[in-house]
Amino acid sequence: MNTFRLAGDMSHLASVLVLLFKVHIIKSCAGIFLKTRELYAVVFASRYLDLLIYFISLYKSVMKFIFLGSSFFIILYMRCQKGVRLSYDKDQDTFRHYFLLLPCLLLALLIHEEELTIMEAMWTFSLYLEAVAILPQLALLQRTRNIDNLTGLYVILLGAYRGLYVLNWIYGRFTEPDYVHWITWTSGIVQTLLYADFSNYYFDSWKKNKKLQLPA
Numbered sequence: 001m002n003t004f005r006l007a008g009d010m011s012h013l014a015s016v017l018v019l020l021f022k023v024h025i026i027k028s029c030a031g032i033f034l035k036t037r038e039l040y041a042v043v044f045a046s047r048y049l050d051l052l053i054y055f056i057s058l059y060k061s062v063m064k065f066i067f068l069g070s071s072f073f074i075i076l077y078m079r080c081q082k083g084v085r086l087s088y089d090k091d092q093d094t095f096r097h098y099f100l101l102l103p104c105l106l107l108a109l110l111i112h113e114e115e116l117t118i119m120e121a122m123w124t125f126s127l128y129l130e131a132v133a134i135l136p137q138l139a140l141l142q143r144t145r146n147i148d149n150l151t152g153l154y155v156i157l158l159g160a161y162r163g164l165y166v167l168n169w170i171y172g173r174f175t176e177p178d179y180v181h182w183i184t185w186t187s188g189i190v191q192t193l194l195y196a197d198f199s200n201y202y203f204d205s206w207k208k209n210k211k212l213q214l215p216a
Helices: 004-026 035-052 058-080 082-086 097-110 118-132 135-144 149-175 181-205
Strands: none
Touching: 004 058, 004 135, 004 149, 035 058, 035 118, 035 135, 058 082, 097 118, 118 181, 135 149, 135 181, 149 181
């Protein structure tokens, strides 16, 4: 495992910890889009089916369980914990996220890298879905405009995770001649580009020591 991959995993883990801190300690999910968390739960549940069959390493197994378990824990908290649930703004939660599921599944059945099996279809589906899973969250932030520090940090850490994985793929391409995963690369680049505009506003507000606010 190279430095970029490890740094990407740590950034992803940090985003989960920020989110857990917000919902469990502060008891608030203001600015967090439930439908994005539901999409990520589907992503991880689809991608980590191999936990039932293979053991690759302790590190990978632990990280997979953390991402999978935390996704469902956060959803449960946002839906069932009274204090957290009351801070959730349903009126802003209007993105029809289920419209993303079927196109991603159909695309996975049509375009995949290996022989089509259930595992391959679910893995590829998770790649396509993860590429667009942040859209509901970004749409919510664009609508509400005013963003608290923890929500901004959570999104920027997710963007850093994907950006570092792009660097990991570039490194792998130059160091391993047979390292070619076009679907993974394309999906990851699309996802990174979706974060780019938000990142620009985030770092601009940080430099100017101002509250993060997106344009209308």
